[in-house]
Amino acid sequence: MKKGYDVTIIGGGVVGCAIARELSRYDLFVSLIEKESDVGLGTSSRNSGVIHSGINYKPGTLRAKVDVRGNKLMDKLCRDIKVKMKRIGKITVAKDEKDIPTLYRLKEQGEVNGVPGLKILDQKEMRKIQPGVSGISALYSPSSGIVCPYGLTIGLAENAHDNGVHFHLCQEVSSIETLTDGGFMIRMKSGTRLQTQVLINAAGLFADSICRMAGIEEYRIYPCRGEYYVLDKRLNGTIKTLIYPAPRTDDPGLGIHLTPTVDGNILIGPSAEYIEEHEDYACTAEIMKSLREEGHNLLPDLQMSDFIRNFSGVRPKLTPPEVGGNSDFVIEDRRDINGFINLAGIESPGLTSAPAIAEMVLSMVGDHLPLRPNVHFSPDRKGSPFFFSELPEEEKKQLISENPNYGEIICRCEKITKQEILDAINNPLGARTFVSIKYRARSGMGRCQGGFCMPRITKILRDEFGLSPEEFILRSRTSPLFVGKVREGDQK
Amino acid sequence: MTVEKRGIVIIGGGPAGLAAAISARENGCEDVLLIERDRILGGILNQCIHDGFGLHTFGSSLSGPEYAGRFIDRFQELGINVMEGSIVLSLDENRVLSVSSREGYRVIQAGAVILAMGCRERTRGAISIPGRRPSGIYTAGAAQNLINLENIMVGKRVCILGSGDIGLIMARRMTLEGAHVEAVFELLPYSSGLPRNIQQCLNDFNIPLFLSTTITNIHGKDRLEGISVAQVGQDRCPIPETERYVPCDTLLLSVGLIPENDLSRDTGIELDPKTSGAIVDDAFMTSIPGIFACGNVLHVHDLVDWVSLEAASAGAFAANYVRGIKEGRSSIPVSAGEGIRYTLPQAISGRMDLTLSMRVSAPWRNRTIVIKDGETEIKRKRMVRLHPAEMIRVDLKANDIASCSRLEVSVE
Ligand SMILES: Cc1cc2nc3c(=O)[nH]c(=O)nc-3n(C[C@H](O)[C@H](O)[C@H](O)COP(=O)(O)OP(=O)(O)OC[C@H]3O[C@@H](n4cnc5c(N)ncnc54)[C@H](O)[C@@H]3O)c2cc1C
Ligand SMILES: Cc1cc2nc3c(=O)[nH]c(=O)nc-3n(C[C@H](O)[C@H](O)[C@H](O)COP(=O)(O)OP(=O)(O)OC[C@H]3O[C@@H](n4cnc5c(N)ncnc54)[C@H](O)[C@@H]3O)c2cc1C
Numbered sequence: 001m002k003k004g005y006d007v008t009i010i011g012g013g014v015v016g017c018a019i020a021r022e023l024s025r026y027d028l029f030v031s032l033i034e035k036e037s038d039v040g041l042g043t044s045s046r047n048s049g050v051i052h053s054g055i056n057y058k059p060g061t062l063r064a065k066v067d068v069r070g071n072k073l074m075d076k077l078c079r080d081i082k083v084k085m086k087r088i089g090k091i092t093v094a095k096d097e098k099d100i101p102t103l104y105r106l107k108e109q110g111e112v113n114g115v116p117g118l119k120i121l122d123q124k125e126m127r128k129i130q131p132g133v134s135g136i137s138a139l140y141s142p143s144s145g146i147v148c149p150y151g152l153t154i155g156l157a158e159n160a161h162d163n164g165v166h167f168h169l170c171q172e173v174s175s176i177e178t179l180t181d182g183g184f185m186i187r188m189k190s191g192t193r194l195q196t197q198v199l200i201n202a203a204g205l206f207a208d209s210i211c212r213m214a215g216i217e218e219y220r221i222y223p224c225r226g227e228y229y230v231l232d233k234r235l236n237g238t239i240k241t242l243i244y245p246a247p248r249t250d251d252p253g254l255g256i257h258l259t260p261t262v263d264g265n266i267l268i269g270p271s272a273e274y275i276e277e278h279e280d281y282a283c284t285a286e287i288m289k290s291l292r293e294e295g296h297n298l299l300p301d302l303q304m305s306d307f308i309r310n311f312s313g314v315r316p317k318l319t320p321p322e323v324g325g326n327s328d329f330v331i332e333d334r335r336d337i338n339g340f341i342n343l344a345g346i347e348s349p350g351l352t353s354a355p356a357i358a359e360m361v362l363s364m365v366g367d368h369l370p371l372r373p374n375v376h377f378s379p380d381r382k383g384s385p386f387f388f389s390e391l392p393e394e395e396k397k398q399l400i401s402e403n404p405n406y407g408e409i410i411c412r413c414e415k416i417t418k419q420e421i422l423d424a425i426n427n428p429l430g431a432r433t434f435v436s437i438k439y440r441a442r443s444g445m446g447r448c449q450g451g452f453c454m455p456r457i458t459k460i461l462r463d464e465f466g467l468s469p470e471e472f473i474l475r476s477r478t479s480p481l482f483v484g485k486v487r488e489g490d491q492k
Numbered sequence: 493m494t495v496e497k498r499g500i501v502i503i504g505g506g507p508a509g510l511a512a513a514i515s516a517r518e519n520g521c522e523d524v525l526l527i528e529r530d531r532i533l534g535g536i537l538n539q540c541i542h543d544g545f546g547l548h549t550f551g552s553s554l555s556g557p558e559y560a561g562r563f564i565d566r567f568q569e570l571g572i573n574v575m576e577g578s579i580v581l582s583l584d585e586n587r588v589l590s591v592s593s594r595e596g597y598r599v600i601q602a603g604a605v606i607l608a609m610g611c612r613e614r615t616r617g618a619i620s621i622p623g624r625r626p627s628g629i630y631t632a633g634a635a636q637n638l639i640n641l642e643n644i645m646v647g648k649r650v651c652i653l654g655s656g657d658i659g660l661i662m663a664r665r666m667t668l669e670g671a672h673v674e675a676v677f678e679l680l681p682y683s684s685g686l687p688r689n690i691q692q693c694l695n696d697f698n699i700p701l702f703l704s705t706t707i708t709n710i711h712g713k714d715r716l717e718g719i720s721v722a723q724v725g726q727d728r729c730p731i732p733e734t735e736r737y738v739p740c741d742t743l744l745l746s747v748g749l750i751p752e753n754d755l756s757r758d759t760g761i762e763l764d765p766k767t768s769g770a771i772v773d774d775a776f777m778t779s780i781p782g783i784f785a786c787g788n789v790l791h792v793h794d795l796v797d798w799v800s801l802e803a804a805s806a807g808a809f810a811a812n813y814v815r816g817i818k819e820g821r822s823s824i825p826v827s828a829g830e831g832i833r834y835t836l837p838q839a840i841s842g843r844m845d846l847t848l849s850m851r852v853s854a855p856w857r858n859r860t861i862v863i864k865d866g867e868t869e870i871k872r873k874r875m876v877r878l879h880p881a882e883m884i885r886v887d888l889k890a891n892d893i894a895s896c897s898r899l900e901v902s903v904e
Contacts, residue, residue: 230617234757282623284622285708292620307618307620310617393493393590393597393599397596397597400597404594404595407592407593407597408577409529409581409592415581448612449616449617450634452612452634458638469644473627474626474627475714481646482638482644482646483741484644486639486643486644486645
């Protein structure tokens with residue numbers, strides 16, 4: 001590992017990766033440290049994937065500012081780094097007359113924040129957008145949308161990597177020493193050390209621990225979990241837009257709702273529950289039950305077999321349970337510790353805001369280091385990750401005749417070809433877990449949940465990449481999939 | 493895109509597809525094409541290296557590959573066309589299929605199609621097991637594939653949820669390969685596997701089976717460390733006081749099979765919510781003319797012998813269909829009454845002999861299966877043992893049902 005970096009980012013979530021990519025536009029020597037085996041395995045892959053418009057945030061807050069700006073940046077960004085996004089709009093629905101003033105309040109708030117195209121719809125107009133929805137009126141925000149959250153994180157990281165950022169995966173920062181002649185010495189659990197001029201804390205749920213390592217005591221993160229159900233693609237198309245109930249003062253959250261994903265599934269969730277352990281991604285029987293009930297209420301056509309998976313994500317809240325609600329994002333260039341840029345409490349809408357947060361951080365970095373353009377920077381992500389199954393027939397035929405690997409289907413539910421699996425395995429970051437392959441190729445994300453493709457991907461990893469069974473891991477070195485061979489003597 | 497014209501196209505080369513192809517050919521169809529997505533024929537039988545196949549058909553207990561081998565030999569003898577390593581991606585109501593393989597992308601127009609895609613396993617998500625998501629949780633069939641075909645051992649200390657046959661067979665298989673199988677847990681008050689498998693796979697190896705028990709939590713952040721299990725009450729909800737912790741590094745799920753009808757659904761074929769397979773008539777024809785179904789894609793079978801028989805019938809009807817012999821409308825509905833979970837076919841013509849397949853909804857002893865047309869009794873079959881895990885077949889003669897208007901099957 002080379003020692004003196006100009007800038008080092010701790011945390012490979014969407015925020016850290018957006019910063020890495022933004023900094024890679026300049027002639028800086030940048031590294032990113034991530035404790036997991038891949039980027040985006042934390043909160044950034046465990047959320048609703050909504051591009052928020054910005055109507056819900058108090059004017060003047062950082063949240064309002066970076067959300068609206070991030071929302072604007074999203075189209076070009078997703079085109080450049082080849083990430084799926086859709087501007088499907090959102091309706092905030094008034095159930096009865098009581099909610100009408102809320103719609104007008106949100107509209108005004110949104111306009112102050114700079115949200116474009118807001119409109120109050122009557123019932124008829126509202127039902128033109130989403131047939132059958134109950135309620136009397138709605139606030140329509142056309143700039144709301146959905147994005148693939150892990151795709152966005154991975155796309156940012158891979159493009160940053162292409163532009164020269166060093167990624168140190170499986171490295172957990174354990175201590176930070178402030179050097180007397182400027183800069184920092186970072187120590188990893190593995191024993192590795194790394195020196196940097198500017199240090200950026202983008203450690204999400206562990207932002208407070210990183211702060212403490214640097215001598216900042218004032219923050220504490222309270223983990224607050226949200227659980228989800230993923231629904232089968234059978235229901236694709238039933239939800240045309242994002243539908244939220246008008247917020248009521250007696251209900252602090254945005255409420256459990258349905259969110260379509262860019263791939264055609266629907267999410268039910270998230271719940272909100274303060275928990276003890278920061279990375280406790282369990283799902284609980286009680287909440288699962290209430291999500292199922294809520295799902296049946298919202299989607300009368302829902303069948304038991306449509307529930308294909310559960311997951312949960314954890315919000316890094318700065319407000320303790322007794323206080324509840326949200327506090328504003330912390331995005332600060334610490335004057336007390338020269339060169340330490342600190343991000344804390346980046347909960348929702350952190351995904352939407354990431355590109356704008358990156359711009360803010362860049363200007364902070366500019367106060368410490370000269371920003372000369374990187375003449376080699378390319379905003380386009382290398383390769384052309386696309387989804388073969390979504391191509392027209394003629395194009396498929398052509399591609400298969402050029403490369404037979406496109407003719408072989410490995411994941412039967414999502415119709416993922418062998419070439420797409422190979423591309424995912426050969427990703428530039430060198431992440432080689434089943435989850436890394438899944439987040440890049442979508443294998444194992446369908447109704448059979450990997451029952452079919454997992455043995456087949458195993459075979460590819462063994463036969464074509466020479467891995468032995470013990471080296472196959474689900475998401476980290478501590479989550480091995482297999483214990484070894486059944487019989488030693490055998491060929492395989 | 494160029495469209496190839498074919499006679500009968502069979503989707504799936506397991507025992508159902510093989511028997512259907514052979515029969516279609518033997519019944520006079522010269523142009524039979526079988527499409528199989530794996531590199532080899534045989535379907536799920538390839539990973540079933542245990543014996544117990546073919547007792548009815550061949551009078552001896554064969555292993556899965558041996559049983560399949562007999563059909564593959566005959567299939568090859570007849571020189572039937574086959575596309576291996578080829579997956580059918582779509583099928584429309586005019587019987588146009590798109591097929592993808594390493595050799596290319598093809599579009600085929602078939603005179604008749606026989607669906608024989610088999611089934612897939614129900615997953616953790618489908619049964620909503622709470623808890624963490626560590627590695628070490630597999631469906632029993634995926635584990636069977638890894639162990640038997642890939643020489644990969646999935647774990648050392650194993651619990652099994654669900655007493656389906658694959659789970660039972662895997663309990664024995666894991667034990668024989670040196671793993672310790674702690675127990676099998678089953679939600680229902682009775683096993684959903686065949687009695688002979690309970691004896692040969694669990695009892696013979698002292699593996700306990702806990703009925704009316706389910707998993708309430710999964711522990712382990714990275715690799716599975718243990719599970720919580722609890723007994724369930726009459727309502728099948730866990731009883732909190734009975735919850736206990738069982739350490740294990742591997743959990744196999746054998747919680748049911750679902751006919752693989754994603755393709756059929758997209759085609760617009762009507763499915764039966766009880767079987768999750770197509771609704772068929774006594775010619776095994778689905779709601780779309782010229783598309784037939786048989787084997788596990790139609791309804792989940794426990795014995796491969798019945799799969800082969802059913803598929804041979806479907807193959808013969810498909811051969812008739814392409815020759816222009818249409819069986820005519822099947823207007824007599826067959827419904828499941830008291831004690832019967834489902835019956836198949838769902839409608840019959842009343843003009844030919846047929847076999848009704850059915851499953852009961854609970855285990856019983858010394859009962860009678862009764863088939864009635866309104867108040868008129870058509871047939872009764874006395875059974876010593878009735879078990880939901882065992883498919884029951886009842887033969888009906890055309891004479892008996894010719895003048896019927898509707899049939900109901902029930903247990904008395
Ligand atoms: C339930 C839920 C729903 C949400 N829905 C939305 C939404 O719809 N729209 C939206 O805009 N936002 C949403 N959000 C918010 C959004 O997901 C987050 O704001 C965003 O993902 C935060 O990204 P991050 O990079 O700051 O954090 P993270 O993704 O948590 O990344 C931090 C990274 O730092 C690493 N790390 C931590 N400690 C160390 C260490 N010591 N050494 C090395 N690495 C370390 C972690 O492993 C992790 O990968 C939602 C959040 C939740 C929980
Ligand atoms: C683990 C296990 C143990 C069993 N044990 C016994 C036993 O001991 N004794 C006994 O008598 N019976 C047993 N059975 C039952 C019997 O083996 C099955 O019922 C029988 O194999 C089902 O045959 P099938 O042809 O319908 O399905 P399968 O054997 O599953 O074959 C379906 C074929 O279709 C192919 N296919 C699917 N979709 C497509 C597509 N889109 N394009 C191309 N090809 C496709 C698949 O690759 C597969 O090869 C067992 C079954 C299992 C699963």
